[in-house]
Amino acid sequence: MRLLTLDSFSKREEPRSKDVGKVDDLEVEKVGKLQEETEGYVKPKPIAQDRRPRSLDTSILLSVDYDGAEGRAYAKLYCLEDGMVYFWYDNTGHKPYCLTDTSLEDVKRIPEIASHKGLEGLEEVKLYDAVNDEERVMTKIIAKDPLSIGGKPSGSIRDILQPRVWEANIKYHDCYMYDTGIIPCMPYRILDGRLIPVEVDLPREAKAFIDSLEGIGGEERDLIERWMKRLEYPVPRMKHLVLDIEVASPYPSRIPDPRKAEYPIVAVALVDSEGSKRILLLEMHGKPREDLSIDGVSVEFYRDEKLLVEEVFKAIDRYPIVVSFNGDDFDLRYLFHRAEHLGFQRSDIPITLSRDSASVRFGIHLDLYKFFFNRSIQVYAFRSRYYENTLEGVASALLGVGKISLDKPISDLSYRELAEYCLRDAELTYGLLSYGGWLTFNLMVILSRITGTTLEDLCRQGVSGWIRNMLEREHRARGWIIPRREDLLKVKGGATTKAVIEGKKYRGGHVIKPEPGVHFQIAVLDFQSMYPSAMQRYNLSYETVRCRHEECRSNIIPGTAHWVCRSRRGVTSLLIGSLKDIRVRWYKSKAKDKSLPSNLRDWYSTVSESLKVLINASYGVFGAENFAFYCPPVAEATAAIGRYAIEETIKEARRLGLRVIYGDTDSLFIEKPDPEKIVRLAQWVKSNLLMDIDVDKVYRYAVFSVRKKNYIGVYEDGSVDVKGLTGKKRNTPEFLKIAFAEMTKLLGQVTNEREFEDVKRKIKDLVRRYYSKLKKKELTLEELAFKIMLGKPVEAYKKTTPQHLKAALLLKSIGREVDVGDIISYVKVAGKIGVKPIELASIEEVDIAKYVDHLRTTFQPILEALDIDFNEAIGLSQLDFYGFSFA
């Protein structure tokens, strides 16, 4: 009976070229057995059967879906024992529902409801309304199926009840998970037909840690235990299949339309986590089959596209996790529609499409494109190491390997070229998932467990979706009504402060004007997680800010017209606070613990980074209009507490005699600090503001100009931080970046004030050298290019025509496709338009004067601080010209 585990499939024959017929026979036989194995209540096929329930070993919950034919929810479970996916159908009788504040009797009298075909029943429920701080009796309208609640073009229950309807927009699979309390990516068993969580026992050390927590309430302690159980349970290795397809389009730069699927699928790469690599090629007319062998790869030719696609479908059916890069919008969508054209029955296509996702029938489909494009993931998890949203961009930045570049359309490639190209894409995608000891996948699993979002949704939603899920689940668990956005906005109102930037909703962080010049011995003090701490310590949450109690109105948040509740603990304050506490007190410190083996440290560090993603986003979402719990006063109060904290801390620092030379939002730069005074300041902050500050870094010296958010800091070891300066921006021409880097290297060598004179001379030489390079045009177009990302489609620029757009338009005029997210490389040239893409320019036409201006502005902030005059620096080139070289 083990025959059908994925293991047996992965141990397939040696890589070889093989013929269609053979492959086909083999697979038909296996699929037949798959069906046989699947009998019973628990089954890997959504077929209605009512057999005696059987038990299932420890399995990981992958997702929950609704089976329309069965009329109930089912869970997809990945059995750790045999590596197969099983379906468990709900037998608790859970049904979709929504709420109304109309009484049960009155609801009965609404004829469209009473006679609604989808109505299952009505029920009176007592729930807590946190917005208004009162218990309410609501009527639960239970439906036979999710579509009856909402989603039909007309006649849905929620449309009939409008506007007196609550919780009608929650996806049913989420609703099911909230109510049953089941958590994706956690282990379950099936006993006596019931889905039962596997009890997770915390390691002794972890229990001791929880017991040792001081100054933490019981509620928060319970939460910490809950999080830790989800985080300490290991991430099991699950089997993945990466899939990538190539389509023979006659247009080289145009992506074929997956809805039309008019061109044949000529290659499919299948790379799995067990080491198997297959490439399926379509034999094309007039192109005889080659005897292809690629090391470690099974190359398979197909005479018939239908058979090729069939083979791909069989592979999809065999894996619990199917992975793609942009499969939602392309690969799976194309496969689906192509299969339709090729005459497949719907039931033989293992893919289901919805508006912006594609899913597979047995396992789950993860689209890495959306996950890597997620800003929070980009910034916090991968530290902005990539910034393009393409496979090429992400892979070459993280893996150091890019796509194979093509100079002709797919249809002109030889079989070998095509095979290698397609395989590379799949390998890169696999590499992104398994990268750094499965960092990406671990990250997803951790976020999934904490927020209760399935991996499939996690990939596709943003951080506001994740946090919404976490909060909604918490509401259901507590018996709270999930507030409606419009009620929140109406009751809590908008912002009361004025933003510095026109058009923003409220005032944000405070930036202190730097003291220009060179400053030695700088300690940089940082508030630890300032905004999350503010939310935790000041009890910020949508229901506590501007609460209903008269007696709380005097509890004013400084700098605002808002107050905060004294009597109830805010739910976001509690959730964010507990996540922050376990991160700082357990995972972050474990990640730094050198006595632990490195793989364990990596795990702790991954958990720590995942928590950071959630914690850091927790403030911003409340100011985001699309967030389900959008509440401007919460975001505004958070930022206001931050400003209050830093301003009061500066005052106290000055009282203590500390010299504050710069600060931004949650940081303070202090010159030549007395360590004792720093300790006193930290104590003051702790007892007066209930927050933590510590010395985040120490600079041997730092260089400031008058500009905020622009400085250079040199560490004790000579390494250099460059912040905000033009010389390190990614759109700055390479030669300026190189020149600037040369300068920072010089600055890194300075250890005391005396050495500055020498370095100042060297910097002048450097500037003059690059000036002369420019004058002599000893630079390539590549080095001179500005590389600017096209922020929107070409047609969307209505108000102005920026230079990178002009260059893009020139590219378009010679037939090159340009798209959102493309990086346009152009140089500044003489003439009316003033710019040319580097593909069309020559070095002779480059406008040198413009580049001298850029040389000036790149160096200006630093020269200013060092009291060097740019003109004087390059003026030396005149002397140089006449032979008075200092070199």
Add this chain to the structure above:
DNA sequence: GCGGACTGCTTACCT
């Protein structure tokens, strides 16, 4: 009709 002062748009950065 030309150029400087100004505003607004755009991108990339900082926290």
Add this chain to the structure above:
DNA sequence: ACAGGTAAGCAGTCCGCG
């Protein structure tokens, strides 16, 4: 579609100037 604050360069407009 997590937030606001800052810098820089350019596009486009207004306004004064015989």
